[in-house]
Amino acid sequence: MRPSFLPSRGVSRATLGLTLAVSLALGGCGQTPAAERVPFTPATDDAVLAQVPATATDAKARERAALRRALGARADQLDLALRLARLDIEEGRASGDPRYLGHAQAALAPWWDAATPPPGVRLLRATILQGRHEFPAALADLDALIRESPEDAQAWLTRAVVLGVRGEHAEATRSCAALAPLAGSLAGAVCQAQVKSLAGRSRDAVALLSAAMARGAHGGDEEAWALSTLAEAAARAGDTGRATKLYARVLAMDPDDAYTRAAYADLLLDLGRPRDVIALVKDHGQDDNQLLRRVLAEVALGSPEAPALVAELASRYAASHLRGDALHAREEARFALHVEKDAGKALKLAQANWEVQHEPWDARILLEAALAHRAPDAAAPVLRFLEASGADDPGPLALAERVRKASR
Structure with a gap:
């Protein structure tokens, strides 16, 4: 939103x-919480840290x-x-x-x-x-x-x-x-x-x-x-x-x-x-x-x-x-799934993302990653969420049905 x-x-x-x-x-x-962050030190003096607008x-x-x-x-x-x-x-x-x-x-x-x-x-x-x-x-x-x-x-x-x-x-x-x-x-x-x-x-x-x-x-x-x-x-x-x-x-x-x-x-x-x-x-x-x-x-x-x-x-x-x-967990999950072809990595990222936010793309990438990794049960939280929301959009419902069939 x-x-x-x-x-x-x-x-x-x-x-x-x-x-x-x-x-x-x-x-x-x-x-990442502030207490867990580690200061970033560039490896070389000529590393680009930021691009600033031309004032x-x-x-x-x-x-x-x-x-x-x-x-x-x-x-x-x-x-x-x-x-x-x-x-x-x-x-x-x-x-x-x-x-x-x-x-x-x-x-x-x-x-x-x-x-x-x-x-x-x-x-x-x-x-x-x-x-x-x-x-x-x-x-x-x-x-x-x-x-x-x-x-x-x-x-x-x-x-x-x-x-x-x-x-x-x-x-x-x-x-x-x-x-x-x-x-x-x-x-x-x-x-x-x-x-x-x-x-x-x-x-x-x-x-x-x-x-x-x-x-x-x-x-x-x-x-x-x-x-x-x-x-x-x-x-x-x-x-x-x-x-x-x-x-x-x-x-x-x-x-x-x-x-x-x-x-x-x-x-x-x-x-x-x-x-x-x-x-x-x-x-x-x-x-x-x-x-x-x-x-x-x-x-x-x-x-x-x-x-x-x-x-x-x-x-x-x-x-x-x-x-x-x-x-970038949601976007990185898409990258892992569709570019790197690493369904396991994508699923972990999508699950971490789902812990925080529940927008349609968050649901979609978790459903897709669970199917690709042959772990349909990992998408159970999304299935419950869609049912509780009364969702009737065709995209998530079709993916949800594929997950249910894979779980049988």
Whole structure:
């Protein structure tokens, strides 16, 4: 489920890839606890540790740099810190780079460990924790914020996102209901539709959101957010023709929408259109999630570029482990299963990921890995989850039936 920021007027999509949605468009399980992390020391002096934006041509990068200089002189300037943290979070979602969450935390350092920080800090702290998949801590902050400021629409939306990713659909729906009178009927409908689709009831989500969009004109950002949600629900419901058109429409409105681009690439892979995937993502290889989709497409084609791209993505996953990150477990499970052809490794990664989050792709990769490893019983938690959710989306139900047959 894609997280979004709500500005003072209307709704704005975050360009995630952290799904993040949700979470950040960062698939996988939670980050390694701080006590278990080991500092990373590069092996050579010329090792590339990070690629930074060219501030001369990037207005937002220039603004971030200026804010950082101002906070370097005096760190307790709350308004500047909130602005910088928000910009860093947005950049992380756009680029798919989780290190921007660390930059955002650094901006909030004077208040980060406070039991009762200012409301703006509490909200962004929860957002950062959500991006790292530290969901219980994020929910603790959000629940406290809602008690303090029950009219805070952004807190309700972020809470719905976290609960939806965790598979707590009933409670996520209640958060969406609280959001609607604060942020508008379409925002409430998008929130509700996302939760329904996460629960595997995507046809209901499509009907709900289509009706809401037909009731009036909407702002560009709000419309794009709704259309992206509608595209994803249509794809899960099996209406791939409509989903394809909607994804293309959203990307025409916002070519930098990393979340929609990755979701569209996944649909194209399922439709057996790897060349279209390459055309879609080839210029976005700095984002690990986009690179994964290209690798899957190049491998499917058996292209001469595939070996080098496979090695590059494997090295990125290895580097993330050295940094103590474990945010890519879902994506790495896909890489292990479909590229490395290591079903056992894929199953372990998918199981670790399932301990943390329960989105449709989390269910899918665990079902696929269990089947490939001839260990159908390992997918039992997903089968129980789908049954409890009342899921009727065709994709997971077909995979679930294959798992049941393999268990007999």
